[in-house]
Amino acid sequence: MKKGFIFDLDGVIVDTAKYHFLAWQNLANSLGISFSEEQNEQLKGVSRVRSLEKILEWGNKTISEEEFTRLMTEKNVEYLQYIDKMDTTEILPDVPRVLEYLIDNQQLIALGSASKNARVILEKVKLSKKFHTIVDGNDVSKAKPDPEVFLIGAEKLDLAPGNCIVFEDSVAGVQAANIANMVSIGIGDAQVLHEADYVFDDFTQITEEFISNLIKA
Numbered sequence: 001m002k003k004g005f006i007f008d009l010d011g012v013i014v015d016t017a018k019y020h021f022l023a024w025q026n027l028a029n030s031l032g033i034s035f036s037e038e039q040n041e042q043l044k045g046v047s048r049v050r051s052l053e054k055i056l057e058w059g060n061k062t063i064s065e066e067e068f069t070r071l072m073t074e075k076n077v078e079y080l081q082y083i084d085k086m087d088t089t090e091i092l093p094d095v096p097r098v099l100e101y102l103i104d105n106q107q108l109i110a111l112g113s114a115s116k117n118a119r120v121i122l123e124k125v126k127l128s129k130k131f132h133t134i135v136d137g138n139d140v141s142k143a144k145p146d147p148e149v150f151l152i153g154a155e156k157l158d159l160a161p162g163n164c165i166v167f168e169d170s171v172a173g174v175q176a177a178n179i180a181n182m183v184s185i186g187i188g189d190a191q192v193l194h195e196a197d198y199v200f201d202d203f204t205q206i207t208e209e210f211i212s213n214l215i216k217a
């Protein structure tokens with residue numbers, strides 16, 4: 001029995017939210033807009049374009065299209081400086097254990113991320129080779145909660161959506177998985193991710209028995 005296990009990247013495999021935060025905060029502050037960790041929470045799973053739109057809304061600021069493009073580039077240049085320093089120590093606890101278990105049991109593994117930097121991050125943490133296919137922000141036209149990213153993942157794995165399981169840390173991502181008719185597994189706060197089929201604090205809580213049952217289901 002082969003199932004498809006689709007992993008979100010940011011907040012599931014690596015904790016890059018802290019780097020997004022630093023880069024968005026510097027950018028917001030340069031525009032005279034304050035930006036808190038709570039606001040950063042609301043940008044989880046949100047595309048780069050939509051993130052900047054939200055920050056500008058919070059600061060009540062309107063800018064030209066050229067300025068918007070320039071700021072997006074500026075944010076990403078700073079973000080990539082943090083990414084450049086990443087290594088395998090930044091993989092979240094027990095992610096490698098779960099990946100290895102899936103590989104040992106001949107399961108299919110995909111990445112389903114909104115990030116356009118997903119490939120470079122996976123290379124940095126040396127996990128690229130674990131994935132049969134990678135779907136990222138460069139491959140989609142619609143952002144989560146639209147299910148596009150996960151549906152493309154299922155298609156690339158040659159599996160029906162009903163045979164796919166998604167690991168997600170964002171509300172929008174859990175909703176996308178549910179709309180795609182996939183099993184949704186929230187990684188994080190159970191209250192925040194209450195729409196998920198299952199929620200775990202992190203991968204250390206996910207047993208091999210649990211995964212084995214997902215494979216057999």
Ligand code: BG6
Pocket residue numbers: 009010020043044045046047048051076113114115116117118137
């Ligand atoms: C998501 C992150 O995975 O990717 C968001 O949770 C981020 O915070 C989005 O904005 C887009 O990422 P990037 O790397 O293309 O700017």
Ligand code: MG
Pocket residue numbers: 008009010011012044045168169170173
């Ligand atoms: Mg995420």
